Amino acid sequence: MLEKTLVLKVEPDAPNREVIRLAARIIRKGGLVAFPTETVYGLGADALNPKAVSALFKAKKRPRDNPPIVHVGCISDVYNLAREVPSKAEKLMEIFWPGPLTLIFKRSSNVPDVTVAGLDTIAVRMPKHNVALALIMESGCPIAAPSANLAGKPSPTTAEHVLEDLYGRIDAVLDAGPTHVGVESTVLDLTVTPPQILRPGGTPYEALREVLGEVELHPAALAEKELTISKARSPGLKHRHYAPKAEMVVVEGELSAVTEKIKELAEDYRRKGFKVGVLATRETFASYSADVVKSLGSRSNLAEIARNLFKALREFDSEGVGIIVAEGIPAEGLGLAVMNRLRKASSYRIVKASS
Numbered sequence: 001m002l003e004k005t006l007v008l009k010v011e012p013d014a015p016n017r018e019v020i021r022l023a024a025r026i027i028r029k030g031g032l033v034a035f036p037t038e039t040v041y042g043l044g045a046d047a048l049n050p051k052a053v054s055a056l057f058k059a060k061k062r063p064r065d066n067p068p069i070v071h072v073g074c075i076s077d078v079y080n081l082a083r084e085v086p087s088k089a090e091k092l093m094e095i096f097w098p099g100p101l102t103l104i105f106k107r108s109s110n111v112p113d114v115t116v117a118g119l120d121t122i123a124v125r126m127p128k129h130n131v132a133l134a135l136i137m138e139s140g141c142p143i144a145a146p147s148a149n150l151a152g153k154p155s156p157t158t159a160e161h162v163l164e165d166l167y168g169r170i171d172a173v174l175d176a177g178p179t180h181v182g183v184e185s186t187v188l189d190l191t192v193t194p195p196q197i198l199r200p201g202g203t204p205y206e207a208l209r210e211v212l213g214e215v216e217l218h219p220a221a222l223a224e225k226e227l228t229i230s231k232a233r234s235p236g237l238k239h240r241h242y243a244p245k246a247e248m249v250v251v252e253g254e255l256s257a258v259t260e261k262i263k264e265l266a267e268d269y270r271r272k273g274f275k276v277g278v279l280a281t282r283e284t285f286a287s288y289s290a291d292v293v294k295s296l297g298s299r300s301n302l303a304e305i306a307r308n309l310f311k312a313l314r315e316f317d318s319e320g321v322g323i324i325v326a327e328g329i330p331a332e333g334l335g336l337a338v339m340n341r342l343r344k345a346s347s348y349r350i351v352k353a354s355s
């Protein structure tokens with residue numbers, strides 16, 4: 001194991017060339033470099049080097065059956081990784097790349113087995129971040145990058161979060177400050193008809209439907225309850241995810257009923273001796289009086305809520321909260337990704353409030 005992790009500061013828009021060269025050298029030698037994307041920080045390794053990808057699983061303590069996303073610097077790189085690129089995919093790449101949309105293709109035999117966890121498919125995306133794109137270009141290879149957290153933890157939206165989980169386990173992190181979107185990319189499976197969203201994320205369902213006409217949501221994307229996933233189409237669906245150390249309950253329903261229910265639950269848990277955290281929004285923040293109350297932002301600005309989500313979950317942990325009671329938000333636009341993460345983080349402890 002490595003003793004030290006290099007912290008390399010870079011400007012998010014105009015990254016220093018020498019710093020990128022240093023990071024790219026590490027990638028080319030088979031090392032591990034965490035880097036920012038527009039969604040969350042990723043932990044990068046040369047996607048075509050099986051040893052490097054193997055080390056990546058180990059550093060994250062990630063189950064071997066859950067493959068990472070492969071990041072490319074231009075659309076033409078997809079043709080080396082996928083053996084079939086449907087015309088729907090070409091249209092989507094044209095419109096949404098670079099950006100928070102991951103596409104599942106049938107894999108090409110150029111890709112090592114370990115990179116796709118032995119599946120016949122591969123997940124690919126082009127990130128919308130100058131540091132990520134510069135790193136991929138300078139490395140000269142596609143970069144396999146799962147989120148740069150220990151398996152099961154909330155994804156990192158700052159370099160500090162990466163170091164909290166992975167200091168001493170990876171070679172370097174490129175620190176370009178907080179990420180913009182805050183939730184991971186949308187994962188869309190194009191090997192089935194109609195295309196299916198396996199993980200809602202930074203590209204809203206509504207935007208994909210507008211382009212594709214027909215697009216389905218995998219039942220686990222809604223994640224209203226835990227599903228038994230037998231044959232892993234998206235292996236990530238069956239593993240515990242985004243979870244803070246604290247226990248968590250999500251309260252959903254009409255807003256006034258939700259706030260009343262949260263007050264009641266917070267009081268109950270407090271009486272049982274828990275340190276209670278409430279995950280609120282700007283509009284409701286003042287109505288709660290738990291040990292720790294945090295606002296994710298305004299209910300009228302879902303982008304702000306998404307951006308602040310993972311940071312808030314990590315903060316509750318560092319403040320020693322035992323139980324988090326979280327306010328649900330409407331599952332529309334980016335709200336679907338937020339609700340998917342909250343429901344999973346709570347292990348599907350969902351309370352429906354009604355007045």
Ligand code: TXA
Binds near residue numbers: 043066121122185236
């Ligand atoms: O925004 C993001 O997507 C971030 C940044 C770093 O790009 N990456 C990320 O990677 O969230 P990760 O590895 O934490 O999540 C990848 C997801 C997992 O749910 C995994 O199961 C799924 O993509 N996936 C990967 N390969 C797949 C495949 N061949 N078929 C279906 N799902 C796949």
Ligand code: MG
Binds near residue numbers: 146147155
């Ligand atoms: Mg992840």
